Amino acid sequence: AQSVTQLDSHVSVSEGTPVLLRCNYSSSYSPSLFWYVQHPNKGLQLLLKYTSAATLVKGINGFEAEFKKSETSFHLTKPSAHMSDAAEYFCVVSDSYYVGATNKLIFGTGTLLAVQP
């Protein structure tokens, strides 16, 4: 079975400082991994995705994530936080790359990022 664990339910950073949101995954297959962001009263927006190409994935708004198979991790980072980054972030795994896959997404429980001025 596939799953993701987001290690922090809340993260607070100051504007201009680095962001690190941690995620560990469990998968019997070579996984597809994603980070989604959800702003208040908005839909889910795809930040970036890993699908077995480069292990360092660059996404929108300056975010990136590194796939580390040895550590089963897919942490999300950004060098410098902006006030507009305050939102809830979800780490997600998909079963998309095997025969019979449904491509359904399995979400983590989310990390709420607060950015202090």
Added chain:
Amino acid sequence: GAGVSQSPRYKVTKRGQDVALRCDPISGHVSLYWYRQALGQGPEFLTYFNYEAQQDKSGLPNDRFSAERPEGSISTLTIQRTEQRDSAMYRCASSHRTGGGGYTFGSGTRLTVV
């Protein structure tokens, strides 16, 4: 359309009533998914269609929940005899291909059962 459209945005219903939630995917998108997101949780998979065929309904919690996509485009999620525990955000997503593609999510329908 330009995005995935869900209606209504908000629905308040009395316990025991039936509700129908609508999803209009991006034009030409083959796959359509329904998810449910309880407060403070991540979305959970409910069901999935390729064209008009319901490929996986393993996430539907019980037989009060059903979904259809009769012409391979618009989909309806129906909850019969609603209960308070059904209160949640119901999200629809569509994808342009059947596997490995990224999703586009709609803004969701917030269902409150009173």
